[in-house]
Amino acid sequence: MAAKRIAIIGAGNMARTRGRAFLETGQAEICSVSSRRMASAKACASELASDVYFDDYRRLAESNPDAILLEVPHKVQDEITLWALEAGFDLLIGGCLASNLGSGEQIAALAKTKGCVVEVGYQRRYDPAWKKIKQLVESKELGIPVMSTSMALWNADPEKWYYDQETSGGMPLTHMSYCYLNAIRWILGKPIWVSAVANKLVETGPTRVLEESCGAHITFENGSFLSATASYVGPEGMSSAETRFVFTDGGIQTNDDNLSIKIFRGGEDEIRAFCKTPSPFVRQARAFLEAVESRGNGQNPPDDAILDNRIAECISCSVREQRAILVYEEKC
């Protein structure tokens, strides 16, 4: 496969992380970086071995890209995604599919009409530890799934767009879907019911996210359920990444470093360790390049990723209306 030319839109943390991941595949080069401010675009481009940068993403065609990496706040991401699909570009969207379900539906439909490859940013599906958990569930080696628990604490910067309800689309979509709803639903299957509670106790201003801390219960078609908590409030240094799965004949616990899992069965436990490199970002970049080449799909096509928008809206609706929501049957 000839090296693909990737144009990046956005010049923040994740533009750099995923830009480096593309370079690490050895199958891509960064042909330009576009951002809101020229200085940001220039600095990011030079770190990624590109000397082409713009302060208007509409100019990126001048850099002759094969595909686009999109790494911007979610609200502006909606507008740029529609522009990119109308122009016929394949896209790796580093975040969720869209800032809300309505935009997500529009984007999924347009991607299909235009025949564009779209991959959404849930890189945990390329993580060998999480792939192993999925394989253990599918093989029924530990019996059938009973339940899972997760907690994800992250002290978001109140001055950044993550804390803004409108720009981010809210905490359940921006943070909780990554940590770890998307990966757990990938493993446990079709979600049926959502019931959630939330509060907002630290950043209480009117533009701040509505669900600053949130607890959600999700039941799945196979009878298992997930109890998930996530928050932008958390004591520095407290670990929170030890997701647990309980099965009829055993269990699995992930470790904070995501490099190993502990498997419990027959009264004994065993640690399975996984290789740190290539990182899930590099694996996902490689899968995206292959999908562009073969006109196939990665692990996160729009038709699947839209479910995270739907679940996030069900969570917010459940909090607001203080009732359980049927994921597929109700419009919130």
Ligand SMILES: NC(=O)c1ccc[n+]([C@@H]2O[C@H](COP(=O)([O-])OP(=O)(O)OC[C@H]3O[C@@H](n4cnc5c(N)ncnc54)[C@H](OP(=O)(O)O)[C@@H]3O)[C@@H](O)[C@H]2O)c1
């Ligand atoms: N997969 C993961 O583990 C993971 C982790 C964190 C975040 N994310 C996702 O990654 C994505 C990017 O987040 P981030 O943390 O990199 O954000 P960030 O550091 O705040 O960077 C955002 C960038 O977007 C640019 N931007 C804002 N408005 C723009 C516009 N109208 N046109 C073009 N560029 C614009 C900003 O421009 P200027 O610098 O020019 O002002 C900035 O460079 C989000 O979707 C987020 O949810 C994923």
